[in-house]
Amino acid sequence: MVTSATAPAVFDLEARLDLYRVQLTLRKFEARAYDLFLENLVKGTSHLSLGQEAIAAGVAAAMRPDDWTFATYRGHAHTLARGVPMTPVMAELLGRTNGLMAGKGGSMHLTSVEHGVMGSYAIIGAHLPIACGAAWSAQYRGTDQVAVCFFGDGSVNIGAFHEALNFAAIWKLPVVFICENNLWMEYTRTSEVTAVANPAADRASAYGLESIIVDGNDAEAVYAVASAAIERARAGEGPSMIEATTYRHGGHSRADPGKYRPDSEVAEWLAKDPIPRYRAFLLEVGATEEQLVAIEEDVTAAVERAVDEAKAGDVPGEEYLMKDLWADGGSSWRN
Amino acid sequence: MAQLTYREAIARGIAQEMQRDQSVVMIGEDIGAAGGVFKGTVGLFDEFGPLRVRDTPISEQAILGAAMGAAMTGLRPIAEIMFADFFAVCWDIVANEIAKSRYMTNGQVSFPLVIRSGNGGGLRFGAQHSQSVENWAMMVPGLKVVVPSNAVDVIGLMAASVRDNDPVIFLEEKALYASKMDVPDGEIVDELGKASVLRQGADATMVALGNMVPRSMAAAEKLAEEGIDCTVVDLRSLVPLDVTTVLREVGSTGHLFTVEENPRLLGWGAELASIVAEEAFYDLDGPIVRITTPHIPLPAADALEDMAIPSVGRIVESVSKAMNA
Numbered sequence A: 001m002v003t004s005a006t007a008p009a010v011f012d013l014e015a016r017l018d019l020y021r022v023q024l025t026l027r028k029f030e031a032r033a034y035d036l037f038l039e040n041l042v043k044g045t046s047h048l049s050l051g052q053e054a055i056a057a058g059v060a061a062a063m064r065p066d067d068w069t070f071a072t073y074r075g076h077a078h079t080l081a082r083g084v085p086m087t088p089v090m091a092e093l094l095g096r097t098n099g100l101m102a103g104k105g106g107s108m109h110l111t112s113v114e115h116g117v118m119g120s121y122a123i124i125g126a127h128l129p130i131a132c133g134a135a136w137s138a139q140y141r142g143t144d145q146v147a148v149c150f151f152g153d154g155s156v157n158i159g160a161f162h163e164a165l166n167f168a169a170i171w172k173l174p175v176v177f178i179c180e181n182n183l184w185m186e187y188t189r190t191s192e193v194t195a196v197a198n199p200a201a202d203r204a205s206a207y208g209l210e211s212i213i214v215d216g217n218d219a220e221a222v223y224a225v226a227s228a229a230i231e232r233a234r235a236g237e238g239p240s241m242i243e244a245t246t247y248r249h250g251g252h253s254r255a256d257p258g259k260y261r262p263d264s265e266v267a268e269w270l271a272k273d274p275i276p277r278y279r280a281f282l283l284e285v286g287a288t289e290e291q292l293v294a295i296e297e298d299v300t301a302a303v304e305r306a307v308d309e310a311k312a313g314d315v316p317g318e319e320y321l322m323k324d325l326w327a328d329g330g331s332s333w334r335n
Numbered sequence B: 001m002a003q004l005t006y007r008e009a010i011a012r013g014i015a016q017e018m019q020r021d022q023s024v025v026m027i028g029e030d031i032g033a034a035g036g037v038f039k040g041t042v043g044l045f046d047e048f049g050p051l052r053v054r055d056t057p058i059s060e061q062a063i064l065g066a067a068m069g070a071a072m073t074g075l076r077p078i079a080e081i082m083f084a085d086f087f088a089v090c091w092d093i094v095a096n097e098i099a100k101s102r103y104m105t106n107g108q109v110s111f112p113l114v115i116r117s118g119n120g121g122g123l124r125f126g127a128q129h130s131q132s133v134e135n136w137a138m139m140v141p142g143l144k145v146v147v148p149s150n151a152v153d154v155i156g157l158m159a160a161s162v163r164d165n166d167p168v169i170f171l172e173e174k175a176l177y178a179s180k181m182d183v184p185d186g187e188i189v190d191e192l193g194k195a196s197v198l199r200q201g202a203d204a205t206m207v208a209l210g211n212m213v214p215r216s217m218a219a220a221e222k223l224a225e226e227g228i229d230c231t232v233v234d235l236r237s238l239v240p241l242d243v244t245t246v247l248r249e250v251g252s253t254g255h256l257f258t259v260e261e262n263p264r265l266l267g268w269g270a271e272l273a274s275i276v277a278e279e280a281f282y283d284l285d286g287p288i289v290r291i292t293t294p295h296i297p298l299p300a301a302d303a304l305e306d307m308a309i310p311s312v313g314r315i316v317e318s319v320s321k322a323m324n325a
């Protein structure tokens, strides 16, 4: 196993400002989505990546447009980071026809095939084998596309995780697994129910995968390890596991205030918030305060526009209910 | 024309599709050089090679997850789950992932894949290797369910399943693997959702599936000797369900008997009975009768297994009793 060193300086200032913009977009989008929950405009449940944005942003920057993302129910950030516009994502949360899936999927199932976002899956572990399948298809067709699969630290104890890792290794599949280790499952600490110290990385090395641990609150470090893993996969050298250490600022889901976590732990991680940290770094490497403020104002305005556009969408009518179960567009099971 | 077994028809049907379309690939346990535990894939590894006929570890979730991911990115996989009972260890991938994803993405993804599996009893394998699970599959929105009863249908329905753009659960009846019939040369392509009327009679309509089809045909011969002239409908697929044919054939005799190998509760015949009761009630001249395996796991001993699965004798008895009531 490798613990990553500091990222090499592969970024020019413009790329760095972009990376800042993406992280900030994820942050402000989700903060606004949370407000809309509180206003009861977003129904059901939802899982935010507040605090974890550097991972989705750093990995997406390392991907080619035709690579594939497989995400979990905590997938807003991973979807937006691939370039999916905010309006259809917000509209999906609001259950409107201008949503990514016209309201039929909701927060936990964001998908935009056009952007390589091949789905967000809400059964723990299930999408690891599915990502292997996409990788198998790329390998068979010789397209050199790579499948990237995100999941949480709590997902390492379910069978599908283990089946997928072995499967990816024996077929040398072009897949990169990314464990966002935020230390907690829902309300239980993963370390209390997991026999090894590094939940994903320790297991992955046992299955013969290249295994890397990285500071998940450092977007450039994430970018660096993700680029290396993706290029390895693309070159036919097989799968990797990246375990990115991070922390969610809020509760597990909308309904959870996250009170089971010690205040001191929360405070310690808030101090490591990836976004202010990256902002400070940018000022050190030559960005100006004006440049950063301009990005911040821009993102805030873009989020507000997305909210307005999403709210202006129609509520889906009955014509959506019975469509698209089958490839013929319908849902008929009899003649 | 050649005599083929049901098992040989599997390989021929798959080969026909693999020759036609490079995107058709197979995965499963022991399907390669070994030719499958039921020898349903013999010859395919030699003809198409290890990249298209790929052996896997014993990882049913990985097999079906991989089939799903491949199907949504341009391949048309045929995956094998060795025994249909094993669906229980990968049912999440089938029922939550494959079946739901097209609907919940508002049609963004398609799953042109086939999952083949050895289904049903008759081989004295005991409870965990013998169940008829067609009703498990039928109750999941988003799955098509096909169960051929003879070698020609195996080929034609395999072709239709592989060419279909939706996920198909293709249940191969273990008890029929050794059955033989004359099969025409050349390409055979059938259609999903069309039942076959195998025998036309004036008095009663039996609707059967898979392994229950030849038994129903044999029962119909015996019943004819008693003066009860039966129609036998081979449903062939549960989803799509050919309700039109069933209603027509029930309408012409006034009696419906379903002959089902699945355990009693919520077997496919229950759905059919409900449709007929709702839509053809006034065509009926007597109660609808379901002839099924009892609601028990299948026992291993041949004497007990034979009592459990509807036999020719039990079908004759049930029909005769109801028709003479």
Ligand SMILES: Cc1ncc(C[n+]2csc(CCOP(=O)(O)OP(=O)(O)O)c2C)c(N)n1
Residues within 6 Å of the ligand: A074, A122, A123, A124, A151, A152, A153, A154, A155, A156, A180, A182, A184, A185, A186, A252
């Ligand atoms: C098979 C399954 N079991 C349980 C759940 C309920 N559940 C949803 S999220 C979650 C915790 C997952 O924790 P982790 O994998 O660390 O991901 P995180 O939520 O932290 O991103 C649980 C138990 C589920 N969705 N699927």
